[in-house]
Amino acid sequence: MKLNRQNKLIIGLCIAALILIAKLFSIQIIEDKYKMDAENNSMVYSTIYPTRGIIHDRNGNILVGNKVAYDLMVTPKEVEAFDTLALSRVLEVPVEFIKEKMDEYRQKSRRIGYQSVVMIKQMPPEKYMRFAEVAYQFPGFRGQARSIREYPFNAGGNLLGYVSEVDAAFMEKHPDEYKSGDYAGKTGIEAAREKELRGEKGYNIWLRNSRNKIEQRYADGAFDKDAVPGDNITTTIDAKLQNYGQMLMNNKVGSLIAIEPSTGEILTMVSSPGIDVDMLADIGQHYGEISSNPYKPMFNRTVQASYPPGSVFKLVNGLIGLQEGVFNPSTLYGCKMGYHFGKNKLGCHAHKSPINFEESIMMSCNAYYCYVFRDILENKKYGSIDEAMDKWNEYVKSFGFGQKLGSDFPSELGGFIPDSKYYNKHYRKGGWKATTVISLSIGQGEIGCTPLHLANLCATIANRGHYYIPHIIKDSENIRIDDKYRERQYTMVDTTHFPKVIGGMYRAVNSGYGSGGTASVAAVEGLDICGKTGTAQNPHGHDHSVFICFAPKDDPKIAVAAYVENGGFGATWAAPIASLLTEMYLNGEISKDRKALEDRIIKGDLMDRVKVKK
């Protein structure tokens, strides 16, 4: 044979093949690391489930911890005849339950094969110990330890979220990541940080002999893999404040959110009615009960409900008006029980007239903002109302409205801010003018926003013109939050215009009863609370009660938004709730003279007012 290039290549091919075959020979014939003796002809993997990461609040308190529970596993192929009655007595379940289950396994025996199936989920350790003592009488039954969630604080089910076994749809969405029997966070923080919290599964490898008995560890555990526990995370939540917020919102439908303005960290996030944490641990048991509740406790109103903001929105229109120069803080407008245009009128309540900008906030005058808003839309600067409308839309969106804020909390809703396109479609081009959409001036009409948007507005004003994207996770040992949460988001309104608005908000709270200020109920001595009431009209029943406030005025530590469905005037429910939360956060207690107010709020029950489909 000539040693030409063709033959050299063929020799190379043969050498390569020989290398493969030699390696095969080594792992299949020589090494017995990979072999099992003839008796033990198959390996059984038992999963070691990792413990989920612990969720801390901002002060290091544990919001969500872990405790051990046991699943009772059955390997039907290994079960021998046993005393059903004795087993039922130990497990405290009816005899019929065991019989039914065993019948079911017999029917499915082909599908189950040598696998183990769960018979009873999450037995508490005491019950499992009783079983473990007599387990030798029941071959084929064993307990598998699993850590389940434990909740030292009642921080609300919607905020924390629940963990449950993955279903087919979930596995489809996350291929290769989850297997049936795995658990995953489905809502709230558990879902937001599932990746970090879940940890990594491990396994033990056992050998099964030809009579299907598990006898020993494979290779003395050399190939086993330990489970890696999930990362702990730290949230921005203040557990004590969250708990207090839950109390205040008890028996009311609505939301309560508090943000630290200087960071955008969410201190409290209550959606009421919520899911009790006792149900959270075993959501499967209570799922029917929760989902049939007419008040929809699973619905997280703080980020998913879209409401009209009501008078609170006057602050935004006022700021836009100042920036656009259509009026100045000393501009006086008269109010004759409302704003009259043609034969129509947008009503207002009785207050002194005429008034300037600060007073318009303090007394929440409707007419004032009709003038301002009309001037914004009819600004000569812009060629058409379409253009002015779109500019207004741009301004409003710079406050975070009309879009998802981009918080790290899952399933946030964007809300809606109308623009010229919307009205052109709705009426036709040229078929609408400022007075057609005048209700936007007082935060009614087509505007939709979430309570989180309102809290963010409050933080923006407290910061004099910028906000940080509200978020719920803090930096901790293993987790660094996205840099976007550290960036200031500026509105299109200059910082210089904010002090006037804040002045108005301060006077609304601190002018004393009889002055015309709408939120005197929220005043707390020494805290310099600034606030704005809102009463959002509701065609379906009682108006919604809205209030935003921050404090202290000159060094804001907390910004709060309260939205109470069917609560009536802003001052009736929302203002006391928000101010009590503020007081608790800043003072750590409620002053004596406000104890009566606190008592009224906590005991107050508005559930009957809320119309639900039964």
Place this chain on the structure above:
Amino acid sequence: MRSAGGHRDRGFFKSIDWRLVICYLLLVFIGWVNIYASVHSSDPASIFDWTCRSGKQAVWMGTAFIIAIVVLLMNPRIYESLAVPIYLFVGALLVAVIFLGIDVKGSSSWFEFGPVRFQPAEISKISTSLMLAAYMSQQGYRISRMRNFIVTALIILIPMAIIVLQSETGSALVYVGFIFMLYREGLSGWLIFLAGMAILSFILTLTASPFVAILVIVGIASLCICLYSDKLKWWFFICVPAIVLMAFVPSILAGFAEEGLKLKPLHILLGVIGLAIPPVIYWAYKERNTFSHLAIVSTIAGILLVFSADFIFNDVLQDHQRKRIEVLLGMKEDPAGVGYNVRQSKIAIGSGGMFGKGYLNGTQTTYGFVPEQSTDFIFCTIGEEWGFAGSAAVILLYVFLIWRIIRDAEQSREAFTRIYGYCVACCIFMHLFINIGMTIGLMPVIGIPLPLISYGGSSLWGFTALIFIFIALYRNEKKYF
């Protein structure tokens, strides 16, 4: 037409290389039954069950056979004349899929049409092979001519680069195999040698140290120079003692280190090399020995590679690629479970023993411990259920297939057919070696299919067309004998 000159067409059937076809059919059939075994569970479905992969594979096989017949019936001349447009079209597809394709496990290399997914990279092997054959079979082509060589390299590198951009590094690696075809067509063997040396020094740097890697490079380079100039004695009497001496430098220095000497062994080694190079260059210049000059340049390049290996490894390679190499080289014991696949795969294959556990009796593969078991890790099923005998037989079958293609290629009278044939052989060889090497821990985990056996329509169609175009080209020539 040459047939007018008295040659008789030997007929459609007689002119086909049936051994190749039978070998092809055997491999496809082996693939199909093993795909069935790999999805087989304790609740078995029929091998034709459409919801199972084996059922789908039956459909892919049917369509592949249609492709094969169509390819055979077409006039093989069109492959030559259409090589350029096909190459450009597939190139466009490769680019388009980056933007329009769906995301499968982090790589954007698939088009999706309803239930059918299709990977343009699979047909890119064909278009590149055709293009290479068309270009290199031109009159006056010489691979040693710089211009010809550069165009040839570009034809290979362009699709390769686009495929890397699709994050399908594994598929791109297959194109490295074309170097064997280039070697057959006259590329200097030293180039393959240098490529091998580059890989060796890369591995040595990572597993041992730069010091060892450089020592080995210098040793081999000096051996080559001495061999080439017939001065083997010099190597034994000068180079070997010098290298052995250098090898003791680290331990000698360690002795002095306690006395505050801050000299590193690497510095001494580089110093000695720096002193040795000028005289060698002078001697080579005097002898007019170009080879030695090139060897020195390569040595310096090799030393630079050693120093950049760290950078390439840590900064150029992606995280998962780095981990796979670390596991392969045993630098880290199973970091974060990357070794899981390989370990499971070795257990499955290893548990097969001499004759395997028998068809459908595998426990490792049927219980789902081996990931990707019907696609990239199909060889596990073969190893477990058919044992050493079965898996070695499969490898030999591939060797036969590749050998037969090379034989036919060499027999053909047209350069186009020969070059295309070598391309086909190279593609199959690379897939074979990388895939099986991966399942038995010889290669890092690189996700490319085992030709004709792995589950998947795209891959099966691609290889079917690749092989049958060659059969058609070869038949076309044979017809006129």
